[in-house]
Amino acid sequence: MKESQALIQRVRRVNDTHQHITMSVDASLLQLKAGQAMLRRPDANGWQPYLPELWFPVALEKDMLTVERPLSEHYEPGAVVTLAGLLGKPFRFRRTLRNVLLIAHDTAPTPLLMPVQPLLNSKVNVTLLLLGTAADYQTTHLPEEVEIIKGGADFDWPNKLTTIGWADQVFVTVSPSSEMSSFRKFWKIFSELRSDAPAGYIFGVFQMPMPCGVGACDACLVKCRSGEVAACIDGPSLDLTDVRMD
Numbered sequence: 001m002k003e004s005q006a007l008i009q010r011v012r013r014v015n016d017t018h019q020h021i022t023m024s025v026d027a028s029l030l031q032l033k034a035g036q037a038m039l040r041r042p043d044a045n046g047w048q049p050y051l052p053e054l055w056f057p058v059a060l061e062k063d064m065l066t067v068e069r070p071l072s073e074h075y076e077p078g079a080v081v082t083l084a085g086l087l088g089k090p091f092r093f094r095r096t097l098r099n100v101l102l103i104a105h106d107t108a109p110t111p112l113l114m115p116v117q118p119l120l121n122s123k124v125n126v127t128l129l130l131l132g133t134a135a136d137y138q139t140t141h142l143p144e145e146v147e148i149i150k151g152g153a154d155f156d157w158p159n160k161l162t163t164i165g166w167a168d169q170v171f172v173t174v175s176p177s178s179e180m181s182s183f184r185k186f187w188k189i190f191s192e193l194r195s196d197a198p199a200g201y202i203f204g205v206f207q208m209p210m211p212c213g214v215g216a217c218d219a220c221l222v223k224c225r226s227g228e229v230a231a232c233i234d235g236p237s238l239d240l241t242d243v244r245m246d
Ligand code: FES
Pocket: 209, 210, 211, 212, 213, 214, 215, 216, 217, 218, 219, 220, 221, 230, 231, 232, 233
């Protein structure tokens, strides 16, 4: 994992809660694929977080990387941030894919957004399901081809059976404060309402603190049927059919 400095070029508010920060970055970060992340490290200018922050890009164009951050954070063009990456593995999309379901529950859908436009370009249908506080996330900046469905925090939404039956693959992100219990709930819903939920069908995108990002500190270990895996190395998206839900 290489640490480098990124220069903020543009800051654009995209809705009432989030902004897009476009940065020129080191060439090593331009290899990033949808599903991979970066760690924002303490800066030389004195910014000192309690833990490195997990940053998920939402777009990569030429030599510019764009991340989505809450509006409550302050960024200005010309500022420098320290990033470390690449973290984890890309999303494992099936080769033959028609319909993808992206779900955010009680958290912003940011970790799921980078593949949206490439999927649409490949004629894959994309539905974004926003549940609980995620329903407050305004979506007018997303491509209009994306189907948006909203629901409550109770894991219920309109046309649930149809949505689940229609999806070839599902990627879920949830509030880090209740990550395993929420993933367990989604796994139960999908495995009960769908007769076949094979390996590679439903993935959880883990967002727990990842202090080292290189598999050295054990902070991000997830129990899987094959043993414990580090989400910073094998994730952040992990196949929920493999994750131990007990
Ligand atoms: S963050 Fe240290 S092992 Fe994953």
